Amino acid sequence: MKPSKLAILVTALMLPPCGVVSADEKQNLKSKKPAVSHGHRGAKTFHIDHLDGATITYIRPDLSSQSITPLMGKVTIPVSGVDNYHALVVEKDWGDHKEVIIRYQYMFGRPSKQNPVKLTAAQKSEFEIVPDPLPREHYRYHSQQTWGFLARYQGELLSNHPLILTTSNGSQQTLYTDEHGRVTFEIPDDFPGLTEGERSKETAQLTISGEYQQNDMNHSTQLVADYRVNPSHWQSTELGLLVLGIGFLAGGYLGQNLKKRDKKA
Amino acid sequence: MSTLNLSVIRKLVQISAFVFFVYGGLITGYYLEEKLSGALPALSCAYDFQGSDLCTLIPIQHQMDHRLGETIAKGGNLLMGVMPTLITLGTFLVLFVILNKAFCGWLCPLGTFQELLQMIGQKIGLQRQESLSKSLVAKVRPVKWFILVLLVFGFPLLTGMGMLNHDLGDPFCKICPSRILTTLATGSTEQLHVDTANVTTITLTLFADFLFGLMLALGLTLRQPFCRICPMLALHAVFRKMGLLRLIKNASPRCDRCGLCAKACPMDIHEIHTDMTSRNVTFEDCTLCGRCVEFCPDKDVLQLKYAFIPIFRADPHYFKKRKKAQTNWEKQSLLNWFGNKGSNSRAEPS
């Protein structure tokens, strides 16, 4: 596989979502004072290398789109005004090689009333890797989780096709799509320096990439997304079960007491 | 037909609703946009990815935190800040007007689960706590209001205003038994945990797990233990006069104050027996289950009415059959079965 010439370095702050989120996504552990949660409806900025000649399209949940002009290697996604996933598609034609990077970004605003499937189903480039499904609104990819992805060329699913998962923490894994063009990757639990029992709000970037040769044209595609530390590092199911058991015993005791009290009465 | 009574019909509806609300997302879809109302007046949980809808309490908490709270903190337009909550409450009300508190008695997955626990308790021979005393009921009743005001509205609002830490942005969800129940029902243990991130998360998760265990055990001997402190019941109580389905009492001239209705009531609403003046007796804790109507022996004294149309009325013939069916049902327990087996084997000559 050829090394990617376009590189996307996402430095946009992944601001806290307002829906169903785990609290770990929202609080700076080191912050002692509670802070006002700032608006998360603003524009987001991405740094992308080798942008000259690239076309950048920003697609809203209703599939309306606009071109974006980068400014000094930076792409700023404008405020959309509606919530739900939006897609940022960066394409560059190198002559014998077409390259595309796609990122699905959750934006906040008034309800878009659109189903994210509409966005994933739409063809955004000739060769693309599509999340199947996208994390539900307000959720995120986390390490240790298994997620599905589809490989499509001109809307057709590609079976038995190699896709590579790489992470900014240094992991790499290659898998082949099944007969339905789908592959499931387990996101590596590869954050360095975690302390068990302590919450971490670190994020890293995962990239799923693939190549496809059609006639003389080589297509390469990357799907990029952020992922976070799995909360199981600071959430214990065993302890939860133990406490549930204690609650059960307490409930049994309370139930018996109520019964006795009733009999006396 | 002797076996098909209102309780049996209700059980069938409850089981279907449980399956639909806990697993129906497999049909309706996985994304929030695909959920039915987004403001259901029952505890169908948003944390259950296979669910078909989500309860109204989660958007309210998030809107208090991220919309109204933040708007107040920034000195923004209050109307804009409160608008999402008004829309959520509006959706809730549209549904609520149709079925009123029957969302609890007929559709809520957690309500159904507690009834199931009580049936298990009865079947394994644990004696059922018949009715709680008036004084205990009176002490417990305000708890649901405190939970509604503090955990659903207050803490999330203060969090949005920057006065509390972010882990208190949705405190009711963090202790809600439906979150643990419905996710466990889909085979996920993700929501049953102790979160050691900080003191707030430790406290909330310890409390949630303890409360769930407590509910499991109490549910075996006491009817609807969590419902009695459920903030959704309190939210229903605020709007209960607007619902089309109502519990009506025509006390005079036939009610002879036998008290059978109050005994049958799973929420121990003693007033259903003692109140001889109100006509609409859909009290704040009522779940419109209709058991009091079934067990009222006096013709037409208690009625379930939809708008002005009676849909189920107390009737002495029905009462007799229903009582008999109940006695037979209660006789069938493991304890009785073993007892009978024991006495049979003793009776049989060796």
Ligand code: SF4
């Ligand atoms: S945790 Fe409880 S209150 Fe929160 S969404 Fe689930 S059912 Fe509703």
Ligand code: SF4
């Ligand atoms: S009161 Fe009971 S039945 Fe009603 S919403 Fe709460 S748990 Fe469900």
Ligand code: SF4
């Ligand atoms: S008052 Fe009647 S309808 Fe209401 S909860 Fe009690 S038994 Fe059910």
